[in-house]
Amino acid sequence: MKHGTGYGLINGQESCPAAQIRRMACDAYIVPAVLGSKGEILDIGQKRRTVPLAIRRALILRDKGCAFPGCRKKPKQCDAHHVVFWANGGPTALYNLALLCPFHHNLIHHTEWEARMRNGLPEFIPPAFLDPERKPRRNLLHRQGKEAA
Known part of the structure; x- marks a missing residue:
């Protein structure tokens, strides 16, 4: 499986x-x-799916809100999403987590959008019908004044 x-x-x-x-x-x-x-x-499956408080705090410091491109939702409105799905063996670890609001969390699970980690930050790959080149995107709204690679 x-x-x-x-x-x-x-x-x-x-x-x-x-x-x-x-x-x-x-x-x-x-x-x-x-x-x-x-x-x-x-x-x-892995015994612990829930994100411990220390990891959630680090996730909030890193993502500062929903990590999906263009979303303005604040951390308290977001859940921790396993980039490599927990059900597929993805670890509950900062390097495999991204904050996502419920709308974008559902989008990642139920559409052709893909999430991945690059250089320690989450990025999102749109479906081919939206972007034939499938160029990865990041949410830059929470990173005002910071370079977002």
């Missing part, structure tokens, strides 16, 4: 693509588990 292939069962009955199940797990704050044919646990 790590590569988005295969299927899984919901409530032991409904078959869904693995990628869809991972998105649902992330959105629902649950720990995904891979079971063998006899119901034995073969793999279980």
Whole structure:
């Protein structure tokens, strides 16, 4: 399931693509588990999805609000987003987190926008239909007077 292939069962009955199940797990704050044919646990997601206070404070200092380009939402209006999705094994670590408001958090999870980290800062890659070159973008609004590479 790590590569988005295969299927899984919901409530032991409904078959869904693995990628869809991972998105649902992330959105629902649950720990995904891979079971063998006899119901034995073969793999279980990371134990801690929630962001500890110290990491959240560092995230606020770095991002200063929603990291999505052009968004003005303040840190208190944002959640910590795992750039490499937690359900895909992404660590709960500053180098893998970005502040996102609920609207942009949903956008990243449910559209073709992509997030990545570069030089310690989050950047966002638009879908090809918006930008055929898919040029990465950063939110410069929270970095007044600072160079944003």
